[in-house]
Amino acid sequence: MGEVLTGRVPRTIPDATIARLPLYLRALTALSDAGLATVSSGELADASGVSPAQLRKDLSHLGSYGVRGVGYDVATLTDKIGAQIGSTEWWSVVIVGMGNLGSALARYSGYATRGFHVAALVDASPALIGQQVTLDGPDPQTLTIRGDDELADIVAGIHPVIGVITTPAEPAQGVCDRLVEAGVRSILSFAPTVLSVPDGVALRAVDLGQELQILAYHQQHPRTDPLDLRPGADGDGSDVHGPMTSPPAREGVPS
Numbered sequence: 649m650g651e652v653l654t655g656r657v658p659r660t661i662p663d664a665t666i667a668r669l670p671l672y673l674r675a676l677t678a679l680s681d682a683g684l685a686t687v688s689s690g691e692l693a694d695a696s697g698v699s700p701a702q703l704r705k706d707l708s709h710l711g712s713y714g715v716r717g718v719g720y721d722v723a724t725l726t727d728k729i730g731a732q733i734g735s736t737e738w739w740s741v742v743i744v745g746m747g748n749l750g751s752a753l754a755r756y757s758g759y760a761t762r763g764f765h766v767a768a769l770v771d772a773s774p775a776l777i778g779q780q781v782t783l784d785g786p787d788p789q790t791l792t793i794r795g796d797d798e799l800a801d802i803v804a805g806i807h808p809v810i811g812v813i814t815t816p817a818e819p820a821q822g823v824c825d826r827l828v829e830a831g832v833r834s835i836l837s838f839a840p841t842v843l844s845v846p847d848g849v850a851l852r853a854v855d856l857g858q859e860l861q862i863l864a865y866h867q868q869h870p871r872t873d874p875l876d877l878r879p880g881a882d883g884d885g886s887d888v889h890g891p892m893t894s895p896p897a898r899e900g901v902p903s
């Protein structure tokens with residue numbers, strides 16, 4: 649069964665839609681694992697936690713309209729979403745800052761099913777450099793923590809790559825700048841500070857403290873109307889996460 653395609657996929661997909669594509673991909677993977685070949689928009693919307701109208705609108709940005717009365721072909725839609733969000737490629741992740749959070753992220757075994765693997769671990773502390781870390785997973789791998797002065801060499805041999813910053817806030821901008829200088833174009837930061845990157849670099853920031861404060865605010869100021877705070881939802885406060893792509897280039901930073 650094939651999907652009805654427009655043949656013209658827009659070049660740009662709204663950021664809010666991009667933020668929901670991983671939800672659809674996760675749901676589709678579960679449906680495929682359960683042996684389902686097709687899924688209706690209602691079922692897929694339920695499994696993804698969005699409304700059917702929202703799902704149909706999001707998938708229309710990909711040129712996927714499904715087939716009336718049949719729904720979506722699970723494998724085709726999985727490939728199409730995977731191609732959009734890069735999970736059909738094998739992405740390498742370099743973690744900078746191997747303290748509590750960096751170590752926990754490094755050992756997380758769930759990346760592989762999403763097309764990511766941890767390729768290198770970096771820290772500035774002489775006490776950590778040279779230490780070995782065994783990553784979890786069906787095929788356990790051991791990586792040696794390398795010094796941050798090696799960052800350019802490490803990144804030079806890896807493509808495509810995502811840099812993950814798990815240092816304290818103070819050194820995070822310097823780490824970010826060095827990742828960018830080394831050629832990294834996608835950065836995920838857990839440091840609770842505002843980072844700036846030049847044009848062409850995508851930055852996502854996760855601030856756990858900020859997320860808790862937002863929830864605490866909403867608990868203290870309850871609303872009677874439904875409020876959806878999930879990523880990409882209308883009320884998600886995504887404006888406080890920082891932009892999906894970079895803000896304007898900083899002075900003195902090459903773009």
Ligand SMILES: NC(=O)c1ccc[n+]([C@@H]2O[C@H](COP(=O)([O-])OP(=O)(O)OC[C@H]3O[C@@H](n4cnc5c(N)ncnc54)[C@H](O)[C@@H]3O)[C@@H](O)[C@H]2O)c1
Binds near residue numbers: 747819823
């Ligand atoms: N631990 C958590 O549960 C948690 C949760 C959410 C966010 N965070 C944030 O994540 C970051 C890390 O937290 P943590 O608890 O793992 O801290 P941590 O102090 O345990 O680890 C930070 C690591 O960064 C390294 N580092 C410092 N400067 C560096 C540099 N220039 N280059 C490379 N490495 C450098 C340090 O040597 C250290 O190993 C912080 O910004 C924190 O606010 C932590």
